[in-house]
Amino acid sequence: MEQEIMEKRKEAKTEENEEKLVLGEIVDYKGRVPCRASTGVWKASLFILPIEFSERICHFGLSSNLITYLTKVMHEDLNTATKNVNYWVGATTLMPLIGGFLGDAYIGGYRMVLVSSLVYLKGLCMLTMSQLIPSLKPCNKKICHRSRKIHEVVFFLSLYSIALGTGGYRPCLQSFGADQFDDDHLEERKKKMSFFNWWTFALCVAMLLGTTLVVYVQDFVSWGVACLMLTIFMALNIIAFYVGKPFYRYKRPQGNPFVPILQVLVAAIRKRNLCCPSNHALLYEIPKSEKSQGRLLCHTSRLRFLDKAAIVEDNYTEQKDNPWRLTTVTRVEETKLILNVVPIWLTSLIIGVCIAQGSTLFVKQAAAMNLEISNTFKIPPASMASVSAISPIISVPIYDKIIVPILRKVTGNERGISILRRIGIGITLLIMAMVVAALVETKRLRMVEHEALTLGGTRHETMSVLWLIPQYLILGIGADSLAIIGLQEYFYDQVPDSMRSIGMALYLSVLGTGFFLSSFLIMIVDHVTGKNGRSWIAKDIDSSRLDKFYWLLAVINALDLCLFLFLAKRYTYKTVHRKGTAIDDSNSDVVKTVAS
Incomplete structure (x- = not known):
């Protein structure tokens, strides 16, 4: 009897320690067992989210308007400029495979973020110099037909320095942020599910500011002023991230996973x-x-x-x-988890291909349309991408605060719906986005072909840029609110615990590989259709047939969705032992009782 009492006391003491301390492989900044009340969760996220916010403003401010800079300032043709944008964005999302591995295996997430953010800041400084120092500017004349070689070298060197910094920064920062929530604590586990939603919410707010405020400064003030603003903002947030050091929970690197x-x-x-x-x-x-x-x-x-x-x-x-x-x-x-991730990764690549259109061909589509909203206001073409940001800003809080609680009651699933189902719905909406884009482009080309007589001769009828809002809205909801958040959760949860930064790198590589595939697809389509005398993607957008290219993407998406659903139906989620039960780490449902 006394022995039973002692065992119960010991068990109660253990549960009390688990409530006060974060047990396992997590430590605080002094290498001790972290106190649950003073470290991690949202208090740590207040220092982590701002540095991601600043990096995303920089990224979207550059990527959304980069094709305009390459074509108008550096005078590249549409085909070359599109490929250069895709190569750079692809590099920023493939480099994380190396950074995530080094962070998980040897350096640790916090140190990797700190070092990579300084490399990122160096790239921004070089980019600012290429715009403000007279000898590095693209041209020393008001009118020129090609930028100087020295500017091209410094400009692309700065861009790929930013891509190198992103390589360690993005995968380790997001996994480091998610690690602030304890998987073995019920309340913190629920908060972690919301973390990915609010992470994407912050990302979309950054996208909104990057594609409006930053792009406006680039187009109507100067690229130099815009780059200087981004550099200062990034530097301040790196300092803030370092100040939050005592509030973080740290996972020790565990060697080559x-x-x-x-x-x-x-x-x-x-x-x-x-x-x-x-x-x-x-x-x-x-x-x-x-x-x-x-x-x-x-x-x-x-x-x-x-x-x-x-x-x-x-x-x-x-x-x-x-x-x-x-x-x-x-x-x-x-x-088994790693081997099962591969087919899901492959079938998710089409998501990256569709997202690539939002910062390349969609922008050129907007530039060829009527950008005037009123007699005094004109929308920068790249700012149309802000519509893709507005839809998740509205839909993510609704999904997290209203839809998920309802779905939890209906399905008994802590997430509301399974991760792969969320991704599948996102791919379905991306098909709709490509169909709408094709229909709008068909309408635009018909208006271009119809010449309207004016007093000064003839001019081409131009379609209002507001017609692009539906395709941007659907792209934002399908990609950002559903597919991207689903991919983040999937590649964080469904990999071994020791490979979570690598998992986030795999998620980013879906987008990066998608951009490279987009460039490859453009090359193939240009080569095949160019033989008939009219390429679908010609040097001038009015002589191109982007509508047919969008229809091709819609068909590829539909075939990919069928394969994805086939894999998702047969997928088995990771299950972990927790206090005598096996818990599905993706759905968080009790699936069977096991011995501890």
């Missing part, structure tokens, strides 16, 4: 001739009481061949200390 995956593959191949036991409880796993860090994953029936890596042979004593011969069920399941 790909080594355990390789160990599972090698061990499974070595035991390829063995038969898996019908009872998966016979597979090898370290008891949670003996496990120094990390969470235990539940066994799943997919990819059964890898289970052979956890089969205990007769020479158990020799195998136990050799991870190349015997691995745990958790390591096996982590390997």
